[in-house]
Amino acid sequence: MDKHYTTLNEFYRKKFGEKVIKISLDAGLTCPNKDGKKGYGGCIFCSDTPFIGDKNDDLLTQVENIKALVASKLKTKFIIYLEAGTNTYASIDRLKTIYEPLLAINGVVGLNIGTRCDCLEDDVIEYLKYLSKKTYLTVELGLQTCHDKTLKLLNRNHTQAEFTSAVKRLKEANIDTVVHIINGLPGETYQMMIETAKYVNSLGVSGIKIHMLYIEKDSKLYDYYQKSPFTILTKKEYISITARQLQELNKSIVIHRIISNPNIKKLYKPEWLVGKFSLLNEIDNYLIDHSIYQGEYYETMNKSNE
Numbered sequence: 001m002d003k004h005y006t007t008l009n010e011f012y013r014k015k016f017g018e019k020v021i022k023i024s025l026d027a028g029l030t031c032p033n034k035d036g037k038k039g040y041g042g043c044i045f046c047s048d049t050p051f052i053g054d055k056n057d058d059l060l061t062q063v064e065n066i067k068a069l070v071a072s073k074l075k076t077k078f079i080i081y082l083e084a085g086t087n088t089y090a091s092i093d094r095l096k097t098i099y100e101p102l103l104a105i106n107g108v109v110g111l112n113i114g115t116r117c118d119c120l121e122d123d124v125i126e127y128l129k130y131l132s133k134k135t136y137l138t139v140e141l142g143l144q145t146c147h148d149k150t151l152k153l154l155n156r157n158h159t160q161a162e163f164t165s166a167v168k169r170l171k172e173a174n175i176d177t178v179v180h181i182i183n184g185l186p187g188e189t190y191q192m193m194i195e196t197a198k199y200v201n202s203l204g205v206s207g208i209k210i211h212m213l214y215i216e217k218d219s220k221l222y223d224y225y226q227k228s229p230f231t232i233l234t235k236k237e238y239i240s241i242t243a244r245q246l247q248e249l250n251k252s253i254v255i256h257r258i259i260s261n262p263n264i265k266k267l268y269k270p271e272w273l274v275g276k277f278s279l280l281n282e283i284d285n286y287l288i289d290h291s292i293y294q295g296e297y298y299e300t301m302n303k304s305n306e
């Protein structure tokens, strides 16, 4: 079935000529929003758990363990995703000792670096620019929302303006950027979520991850919800908002993720956020039934401005 949006698989197949597997790892770096440099306690939704890998193993062992798990696909290409923590929050020398041995592993064709918009000093961007000439390098930045009021509530400790400036500097260095957003944040209206999609589109980034907010047991967000219960999106609302956001996003923006994939054992709410593949099917069916395509509003606007 042809998807109504640009998928990551499609993008990788075009770029690398075959399927590419992403390996999610934990480099053991902390976060300035936890250690006091920017804030304490972290973002209220932060779970900071990589999907696979083991914090106790060193990075190369993590890679080899995961490659063994997919032994039948040893000829496959891999992209390493440094997911947990803030993966540019260290000296350049330390970053070199993390990134470069990973890139030397057989089959690794790219590196995705998850970080914060306020951890991209000039020397870091210079180094990333150098690396991006050797491999397919992507920087993943958490935005979550373009609204400063919500960013404050989430304890993000950065503003929309800081985010805009970081993406601009990455673009100037020709580094692909993927932005994460979350739908269903406390206090956000339908219109605010659409504005976030429009804002991401205006940045001219290369990719987006769209998440549904979920509450994990024993999380800060769980405590917040007990004190100040907020409305959690229904599945129907999430799908309709996400479909509307897709219409705003230029087709060149790769949709890396369109639904969250929580750890079921820890999930408190929403109960409907289980069964990734059936949710993906429901999103696809909604797009088909309503003839909705990624980029159609963006294209209409561009034509009317010509």
Ligand code: SF4
Residues within 6 Å of the ligand: 031, 032, 033, 034, 041, 042, 043, 045, 046, 047, 048, 084, 085, 086, 116, 142
């Ligand atoms: S910036 Fe990322 S790692 Fe740091 S607290 Fe927030 S979500 Fe967690």
